[in-house]
Amino acid sequence: MPVAEQAAGLFSHTDAPVRILDLGSGTGILGAVVAGQSARGSSVTAIEKDPDLIAYSEDSLQQVCDDVRVINASVFDVWLDAEFDRAILNPPYKKIKPMVIGTASGGVKVTNLYTAFLVIAIQALADGGECVAIVPRSWMNGEYFKDFRKWLLAECSLDAVAVYGSRQEHFKDMDILQEIMLLKVSKRPQVDTVTIYDDASPTTPLSEQHADSMPLASLLLGRDHMLRIRQQDDRLIDFKPLCERGLWVSTGKLVWFRNRDILSDTDTPGGYPLYWMDNQDGLVTEHPVQCERPQWTTEEAANRNIVLPAGSYCFVGRFSAKEQLRRIHASYLGSEVPFVVDNKLNYIHRGTSRTTVPLDDAVARGLTLWLSTSIVDEWYRQISGSTQVNATDLRQLPCPEQRQLAALADLLPIDGHMDQMRVDQTVGRMFSWVETS
Ligand SMILES: C[S@@+](CC[C@H](N)C(=O)[O-])C[C@H]1O[C@@H](n2cnc3c(N)ncnc32)[C@H](O)[C@@H]1O
Structure with missing residues (x-):
């Protein structure tokens, strides 16, 4: 041996x-x-x-x-x-x-x-x-x-x-x-x-x-x-941890098997959209999507302390497959209505562990791009050997200031297609890691 x-x-x-x-x-x-x-x-x-x-x-x-x-x-x-x-x-x-x-x-x-x-x-x-x-x-x-x-x-x-x-x-x-x-x-x-x-x-x-x-x-x-x-990669040295940028990572509050009775395949009056990892599509979060999981909860969700306020967020899946190229899959959500998130998704906001406060919309989009870079994924692999992506680890992730994230959002529109090279080049140019052509 x-x-x-x-x-x-x-x-x-x-x-x-x-x-x-x-x-x-x-x-x-x-x-x-x-x-x-x-x-x-x-x-x-x-x-x-x-x-x-x-x-x-x-x-x-x-x-x-x-x-x-x-x-x-x-x-x-x-x-x-x-x-x-x-x-x-x-x-x-x-x-x-x-x-x-x-x-x-x-x-x-x-x-x-x-x-x-x-x-x-x-x-x-x-x-x-x-x-x-x-x-x-x-x-x-x-x-x-x-x-x-x-x-x-x-x-x-x-x-x-x-x-x-x-x-x-x-x-x-x-x-x-x-x-x-x-x-x-x-x-x-x-x-x-x-x-x-x-x-x-x-x-x-x-x-x-x-x-x-x-x-x-x-x-x-x-x-x-x-x-x-x-x-630490030299390029990340000046970035403070995400939790010191006025951002916080929480885990979705819905544990589905304890809330089976409120899951719904249709949008019922007073109900809420429900997000799973299946709803992540490239850099955005779609709803509803065709999948095996119910896409709504009934209005009863309001009594279970699991509903999040309408607004902009960045989601990060908590699990990745062994063979997947990236560990971190981030997707933007802008929701005009309150919603519910499954606990296999982390969501990033600007509240605390007790209160959820949505992000400024441009910050949510810029953060999604930042988390989708190769350098961030590489950073994550340096601290974790697991396929799981913990909220605790994400809070330590090096992160630009919120105003820089908002500026980043102006440089690249985000959609369901993830073009790794484009994301890396856009972020690299903004922080002068790659030469502007
Ligand atoms: C992964 S195996 C390793 C065996 C061996 N050292 C090797 O490297 O091939 C772990 C061993 O720990 C033993 N084991 C499990 N729990 C134990 C315990 N509480 N006290 C003592 N041995 C235990 C198992 O029976 C098993 O033989």
Whole structure:
């Protein structure tokens, strides 16, 4: 398994024996590769919940190490002292009900099994100990993982990340809509620069692949410490985050399966137009459209706190297909009547998390163009490896001032046709990234 070798290869070389921990050891492959490259006298402790896999773990570990302990238990039920020099893991990925794990520096809230495993592994490290994990990239952005991120960065040094590009053949069977990465952290003060492989391939040794070394501070974004995997494009440096431009991103308020009784295929008296991702058409939002989803709600929507005021907005779909070229699909809406938005759409306005205030019409159109540029989509990919587009992440997106957005709207009309080159050139000319011809 080349990924196992790449993961083990991230540990620092030492001639001294090391105490190795393998959490969720399965067949023991990861522990075995680490033990195989470690000095004589090293030991491995492996923990695996599945009793059917214990013999496999023992067998593979004993082939490369004389001091092996395989524990058949859940990692949550084993007390580990902070004595390990190396921790390696490829934990299960599964959303869990948020739980707090007690640590030496206080409790940390975790929302996924893999971050729970990481907290346990890092807690078990001795001073100077190193942990390498094969995990999804989702912990690096979004609201969901912010407590974990803050804890991790306070607790240890972020040494290296290797993100496997989303289109890697290697992971295609895993059926996860996330990029996978190797994460290396260590229990010591933060190293000066983090080593980043932003488009790693599992088939070539990492030492032969391109890496950047960047100070941690240059990778952190916003109060929630989101982590990007590339330095900010110079062209975006002067743009403040969208949430500091008097703009706000909210998520549509209609959860359809809780409001089935008010969905309607026809426009009934007092009813409201209903917008789904299906209504996005190029740079505009159409209504009604031919699709399987009802295009209206009944007047009862007014009693459910889901109706938005008439006016101009920019919509951004919350989901994109893996194979789609762009992550961000923005579309303009100018509505003369109040309306309802499905919760698979984000909508941008100039209110707050509690109140929705429509945008100035030209700002809505200019913002749609801005969000449709290649440079913005590229920015988004740097901070998110997922096909989902979160409101929290969008609020951090570099954004021109509202007056600049309004000026942009005058340069290019928007319609159902999205001409990427034209959008990029128009925006590029306005900000002098491309020469005016
Ligand atoms: C993705 S597999 C990785 C196995 C192996 N380390 C590898 O890389 O091939 C995750 C492993 O964690 C084990 N596991 C899941 N939940 C566990 C828990 N609470 N405690 C210990 N092991 C667990 C599973 O049985 C599985 O073997």
